[in-house]
Amino acid sequence: MLRYKAQEAGGWAMEADSRKLKPSQRCQLCGRLEKKPLSQRWHDCPCGASCSGDENAAKLLLSWVMKQIGGREPAKAWREVRPASLPSNPALP
Numbered sequence: 542m543l544r545y546k547a548q549e550a551g552g553w554a555m556e557a558d559s560r561k562l563k564p565s566q567r568c569q570l571c572g573r574l575e576k577k578p579l580s581q582r583w584h585d586c587p588c589g590a591s592c593s594g595d596e597n598a599a600k601l602l603l604s605w606v607m608k609q610i611g612g613r614e615p616a617k618a619w620r621e622v623r624p625a626s627l628p629s630n631p632a633l634p
């Protein structure tokens with residue numbers, strides 16, 4: 542459904558292995574892992590990172606995507622290095 546909705550909006554979606562990335566436990570700045578209870582909504586890390594847990598997870602996932610597409614601008618990466626696991630998107634040039 543997410544892939545369909547992304548395509549409908551002219552974008553694309555990548556699936557991240559959250560069991561490996563652990564976006565709710567891993568710091569988006571330094572990569573440090575810290576197990577946190579679900580009730581802990583704020584991310585504070587000895588490296589100085591301090592933001593909401595949602596923001597930390599979103600930035601971690603964005604960094605992961607950018608690494609997967611080799612730092613390219615996403616629409617350009619779609620044309621150049623579209624991962625084989627992604628469906629084609631006729632909405633993009």
Ligand SMILES: [Zn+2]
Pocket residue numbers: 568569570571572573586587588589590
């Ligand atoms: Zn950190």
